Amino acid sequence: MRPQLDGALIDDDAVLRAVSIDFGNIVHHRPAAVLRPGSAADVAAVVKAANAFRIKVAARGAGHSCYGQSQAGDGVVVDMTALTSIGEVRDDRIEVATGATWSAVLRKTLEHGLTPPVLTDYLGVTVGGTLSVGGIGGTSYGRGLQLDNVLELEVVTGDGAIHTCSPDQERGLFDSVRAGLGQFGIITRATLRLIPAPARVRRYHLDYDSAEAATADQLALIEDGRFDFVQGHILPAEGRWRHILEVVRYYTPPDTVDNDELLHDLNYRLGSEQIDDLPYWDFMNRLAAGEEYLLSTGEWLTPHPWWNAFLPVGRASEFLDHLTDTIAPAEVGDAGLLLFYPVRTEHITAPFLRTPDEPITFLVSILQYPPDDPELVNAQLAANLAYYRRARAEGGLTYPIGAIPFEHEDWQHHFGSAWPDFLKAKNAYDPNHLFAPGQEIF
Numbered sequence: 001m002r003p004q005l006d007g008a009l010i011d012d013d014a015v016l017r018a019v020s021i022d023f024g025n026i027v028h029h030r031p032a033a034v035l036r037p038g039s040a041a042d043v044a045a046v047v048k049a050a051n052a053f054r055i056k057v058a059a060r061g062a063g064h065s066c067y068g069q070s071q072a073g074d075g076v077v078v079d080m081t082a083l084t085s086i087g088e089v090r091d092d093r094i095e096v097a098t099g100a101t102w103s104a105v106l107r108k109t110l111e112h113g114l115t116p117p118v119l120t121d122y123l124g125v126t127v128g129g130t131l132s133v134g135g136i137g138g139t140s141y142g143r144g145l146q147l148d149n150v151l152e153l154e155v156v157t158g159d160g161a162i163h164t165c166s167p168d169q170e171r172g173l174f175d176s177v178r179a180g181l182g183q184f185g186i187i188t189r190a191t192l193r194l195i196p197a198p199a200r201v202r203r204y205h206l207d208y209d210s211a212e213a214a215t216a217d218q219l220a221l222i223e224d225g226r227f228d229f230v231q232g233h234i235l236p237a238e239g240r241w242r243h244i245l246e247v248v249r250y251y252t253p254p255d256t257v258d259n260d261e262l263l264h265d266l267n268y269r270l271g272s273e274q275i276d277d278l279p280y281w282d283f284m285n286r287l288a289a290g291e292e293y294l295l296s297t298g299e300w301l302t303p304h305p306w307w308n309a310f311l312p313v314g315r316a317s318e319f320l321d322h323l324t325d326t327i328a329p330a331e332v333g334d335a336g337l338l339l340f341y342p343v344r345t346e347h348i349t350a351p352f353l354r355t356p357d358e359p360i361t362f363l364v365s366i367l368q369y370p371p372d373d374p375e376l377v378n379a380q381l382a383a384n385l386a387y388y389r390r391a392r393a394e395g396g397l398t399y400p401i402g403a404i405p406f407e408h409e410d411w412q413h414h415f416g417s418a419w420p421d422f423l424k425a426k427n428a429y430d431p432n433h434l435f436a437p438g439q440e441i442f
Helices: 013-019 040-053 102-110 127-131 171-177 211-224 259-263 280-284 288-297 313-326 374-393 408-429
Strands: 008-010 033-036 057-060 076-079 086-090 093-097 150-156 162-165 186-193 200-208 229-237 240-251 274-279 307-312 337-344 360-367
Touching: 013 033, 033 040, 040 057, 040 076, 040 150, 040 162, 040 186, 057 186, 086 102, 093 102, 102 127, 102 280, 127 186, 150 171, 162 171, 171 408, 200 211, 200 259, 200 280, 211 229, 211 240, 211 313, 211 337, 211 360, 229 313, 274 280, 307 313, 307 374, 313 337, 313 360, 313 374, 360 374
Parallel strands: 033 076, 057 076
Antiparallel strands: 008 033, 086 093, 093 186, 150 162, 150 186, 200 240, 200 274, 229 240, 229 337, 307 360, 337 360
């Protein structure tokens, strides 16, 4: 018997087919039903019913995962985009339903001159989605990840109970669900920290001769903090690779920005600098036009075998060199690129967000837009596994949002000394192992 709901439990063929496709478009597991909840109570009721019959459940936000992480074959997918309410700004915080996108949250907070401290490059992802994995951006070197800037969460656990947790209340659950990969509960509401937002940004694109030179300058920049946003790109350009730092200074007039003061001692290729000045919103929402373009070309809908890992600081530039030596620029597609971010690990507060045990780590990402060619995609998946094995041998750990064919042993290694606590949390909060089967951890 179906529970009474504020929303709807749907088994329409078109809906089931739609949620069996994610951004990666590689893995396709069709559920038996999709819940479009009208409330957290709906989520709790369906989880409680699923628990009675041992039916798998997965929360899905924007579906921006790359390898079936938000899918539940023959189970129930909870479409969190049905829960999008955004509360009023209160001092330094805002409470939101976790199906809201970061774009919608930012629009609301900017009305009050405030912003979340960390925003992902692409704002079309949901709050719950990024809190479940991490949520990294160009300000993460100094402000941690998005999950480090959340004050309180509402969570439905595997028994169908609704909990409120924070650093001061049910801390174990709070620490488990942040970067918990959906294994311990479904986050339905979040109270987010806010800081004053700048009015404008001065953005610099700087060309470098090598990954070594670019990463060295990144490390110097996060040490002195002259830029608020620090990110590296390696782009395909006329059959070769182009190394670029994108660095940004935030400001609000009448304050000004001195280009010479910011750039004078950096080791970029002189004369390559591209400088622009734009409103803060336009910068943070910069990928919206790219999404629209990729939808028009069809590249948004083709497979995306993306790859992400945290590398020890001393191995990052050499690893980037290995990638550019191994991957032909044409293989990532016209819209593809490599990314590299420095992150100070002291700011990371979630125990299941795994990084090398060093003060600074580099997130390295391969963002590929290949044609819809199964043979090519399978080859890139095999390459992803090989890159992971190499990164692991060098002390690296995956940032688990991409497309790497993990086995159980890989997950045990990934969590390392935290694996016993991960198992303990699973048995405490989801004892029948209902949640997030698409991760294939258990």
